Amino acid sequence: MSQQQQSAQNKPVERKQIEASEVEKHNKKGDLWIVIDSLIYDVSKFAALHPGGETVLCDPEVAGQDATEVFFGLHKHEILMKPQYKRLIIGQVSGEEEQIVPPPAGSPSKVPYAEPTWLTEKFHSPYFQDHHRHLQREIRKYVDERVREVAQRCEANGKRPDVDLIQEMGKNGLNAMRMGPGDHLKGRKLFADIKPEQFDYFCEMIITQELVRMGARGFGDGLQGGMVIGLPPVMKFGNAETQKEIIEPVLAGEKFICLAITEAFAGSDIVGGLKTFAKKSEDGSHYIVNGTKKWITNGVFADYFTTAVKTDEGFAVLCIPRSVGGVETKQIKTSYSTTAGTAYVMFDDCKVPAKYLLGEDGAGIPVILSNFNHERWVMCCSTIRSARAITAQCMMWSHQRKAFGKPIISQPVVRQTLASLISQCEAAQAWLENVTHQMNKMDYYEVATHLAGQIALLKSWSTRVSHDVADHAVNILGGRGLTKGGMGGFVEEFHRTYKFDAVLGGSEEILADLGVRQALRNYPVNEKL
Known part of the structure; x- marks a missing residue:
C-alpha cells in the first residue's frame, strides 16, 4: 500500500448523521438497519444472504438497535473492513463516534502482554537498539500488508507460497536476512535499509517472530523453510562451483x-x-x-x-x-x-x-549437525511468539465474550489461566533473548560448546509452553477454538499445528536429554553434597 493510499484510508470519512430514533424504525424483514460502533448498516437485502441466517439479524436485540456487543461476540473486526460490508454503511448515529479503530500498519498492539516487553511502551531493554525497532516496524507493515493475505489464501487452498512473493523477498533482502548474520550479507542491500554490519541475531529473531504472527503454520514452513535449514550446509561446506x-x-x-x-x-x-x-x-x-x-x-x-x-x-x-x-x-x-x-x-x-x-x-x-543449533533457535523464536499471539487472542476474547451477563474475564478461573499463560510466555521470551545475546557474543564453536544444551532445553520447554497455551486456549474459546476460520480460527490452527515444533529439529524428550548430557560434560569432579 502506498503512503497516499494509507493516508486516504486513515482520513476520517464524513457520514450522514441519523438520529437513533430513526434507526429504531427500521426493524423488520425487508427494512432492516443495525448499528455497529456508531455506524449504521442497511442490511435489508443482505439479511437473506447472512451466513448465520436471516433470523439472527431480525432478533429484537439486533434489528434497529445498537448491535455492537452482539456483533463482537460473534465476529472479528476485520469482517467490517471488507468492501462488501463497507458498502452497507448508510450513515452514523448523530453525536456518536467510532471507538474501534485499527491502529496504523506496523503499530504494536495495545492489548496487555500481546507484545514482548521490549516493544511495550515505558519498558526498557538492554538488547534492542533503534535499528532493531525500525526493522520491527517495517517488517510488521510488510507482513500485514503484503504477506498475510497470501498466507491465509495458501493455507486455505493448500498451494505453495506465491513464487513472486518469495522473489520479491529476495530482491528486498529478506531471504538473505533469514539466513542470519554472516559474510553472505556483505555488500547486499537489506530490507528496511538495515546495514549488513548492524544485522545480528536479534534482527533475525524480529523477522522470524513477525512472520509467525499471521497464524499460518504450514505457509510459514512453505515460505522458504527449506532454505533456512537446507542452504547453510552449502554455504559452509560447498565448494566454490x-x-x-x-x-x-x-x-x-x-x-x-x-x-x-x-x-x-x-x-x-x-x-x-x-x-x-x-x-x-x-x-x-x-x-x-x-x-x-x-x-x-x-x-x-x-x-x-x-x-x-x-x-x-x-x-x-x-x-x-x-x-x-x-x-x-x-x-x-x-x-x-x-x-x-x-x-x-x-x-x-x-x-x-x-x-x-x-x-x-x-x-x-x-x-x-552444523546448523542444528541455529535451526532449533529459529523454532524457539517461532513457537514462543506464536504462543504469545494465541495468549493475546484469549485475552481479547475473554473481554468480548459474555456468560451469565458478564465478560468471562470476570471469572477468577479465567484470570488464573491467563496468568499462567502470560507468565510462561514472558519467561520463554526472556530466556530466548538471553540466548540470542549469547549467540551475538560467541563464535560458532563457542555456541556449539556452551549453548547447544541451552538451546535444546529452551526448545524442549518452549514447546511445552505451546502445549499449555493450545490446550487452555481451546477451553477458553470453546467451540470456536475447534472451528476453522471465524473468531477462533487462529486458536484452532495453533492447536492443530503446534506439535510440529515439538517434533521437528529433535523431539522434546531427545532435546531435554541432550541439554542435561551437555551439562554433565562439564560437571566438576570436586563438587559433592
Missing part, C-alpha cells in the same frame, strides 16, 4: 532447496538408522544414490536436496539437484496445509556428480 550455482539463485527465489535428513527408518537416530546409500564410482567422478527420505519440508517443489547419506567411508552429505534424474517426490498430507510441500523423496540410481559433496566423504556428521 557448487556455491556459485546454488546460493544466489536460492536467495533470489529462482531456485528452491530443502534439507533431506529424516527417513522412515531414521529420525533422531541418524547414525544407526540411516539407510540411503551413495556408492562412489571407481573414477571418483560421481555417486549413485539409492534410498528414501520422509517428511521433507519443501521437498515437493525443491530443486536441490541437501541429503544425508551413508557411503563406504561412513557418512556424507550431498546436495542433490533434482535435474540429475532419478529423483521423485510425493506429497505427504500432515496436520497443517499442503502449502509447506512436505514430501516423501525417492532416489533411484540417482547419478550425482562428486562436486555436489558437501565437506568430505566420511565426515558427514559434522555437516549434518
Whole structure:
C-alpha cells in the first residue's frame, strides 16, 4: 500500500448523521438497519444472504438497535473492513463516534502482554537498539500488508507460497536476512535499509517472530523453510562451483532447496538408522544414490536436496539437484496445509556428480549437525511468539465474550489461566533473548560448546509452553477454538499445528536429554553434597 493510499484510508470519512430514533424504525424483514460502533448498516437485502441466517439479524436485540456487543461476540473486526460490508454503511448515529479503530500498519498492539516487553511502551531493554525497532516496524507493515493475505489464501487452498512473493523477498533482502548474520550479507542491500554490519541475531529473531504472527503454520514452513535449514550446509561446506550455482539463485527465489535428513527408518537416530546409500564410482567422478527420505519440508517443489547419506567411508552429505534424474517426490498430507510441500523423496540410481559433496566423504556428521543449533533457535523464536499471539487472542476474547451477563474475564478461573499463560510466555521470551545475546557474543564453536544444551532445553520447554497455551486456549474459546476460520480460527490452527515444533529439529524428550548430557560434560569432579 502506498503512503497516499494509507493516508486516504486513515482520513476520517464524513457520514450522514441519523438520529437513533430513526434507526429504531427500521426493524423488520425487508427494512432492516443495525448499528455497529456508531455506524449504521442497511442490511435489508443482505439479511437473506447472512451466513448465520436471516433470523439472527431480525432478533429484537439486533434489528434497529445498537448491535455492537452482539456483533463482537460473534465476529472479528476485520469482517467490517471488507468492501462488501463497507458498502452497507448508510450513515452514523448523530453525536456518536467510532471507538474501534485499527491502529496504523506496523503499530504494536495495545492489548496487555500481546507484545514482548521490549516493544511495550515505558519498558526498557538492554538488547534492542533503534535499528532493531525500525526493522520491527517495517517488517510488521510488510507482513500485514503484503504477506498475510497470501498466507491465509495458501493455507486455505493448500498451494505453495506465491513464487513472486518469495522473489520479491529476495530482491528486498529478506531471504538473505533469514539466513542470519554472516559474510553472505556483505555488500547486499537489506530490507528496511538495515546495514549488513548492524544485522545480528536479534534482527533475525524480529523477522522470524513477525512472520509467525499471521497464524499460518504450514505457509510459514512453505515460505522458504527449506532454505533456512537446507542452504547453510552449502554455504559452509560447498565448494566454490557448487556455491556459485546454488546460493544466489536460492536467495533470489529462482531456485528452491530443502534439507533431506529424516527417513522412515531414521529420525533422531541418524547414525544407526540411516539407510540411503551413495556408492562412489571407481573414477571418483560421481555417486549413485539409492534410498528414501520422509517428511521433507519443501521437498515437493525443491530443486536441490541437501541429503544425508551413508557411503563406504561412513557418512556424507550431498546436495542433490533434482535435474540429475532419478529423483521423485510425493506429497505427504500432515496436520497443517499442503502449502509447506512436505514430501516423501525417492532416489533411484540417482547419478550425482562428486562436486555436489558437501565437506568430505566420511565426515558427514559434522555437516549434518552444523546448523542444528541455529535451526532449533529459529523454532524457539517461532513457537514462543506464536504462543504469545494465541495468549493475546484469549485475552481479547475473554473481554468480548459474555456468560451469565458478564465478560468471562470476570471469572477468577479465567484470570488464573491467563496468568499462567502470560507468565510462561514472558519467561520463554526472556530466556530466548538471553540466548540470542549469547549467540551475538560467541563464535560458532563457542555456541556449539556452551549453548547447544541451552538451546535444546529452551526448545524442549518452549514447546511445552505451546502445549499449555493450545490446550487452555481451546477451553477458553470453546467451540470456536475447534472451528476453522471465524473468531477462533487462529486458536484452532495453533492447536492443530503446534506439535510440529515439538517434533521437528529433535523431539522434546531427545532435546531435554541432550541439554542435561551437555551439562554433565562439564560437571566438576570436586563438587559433592
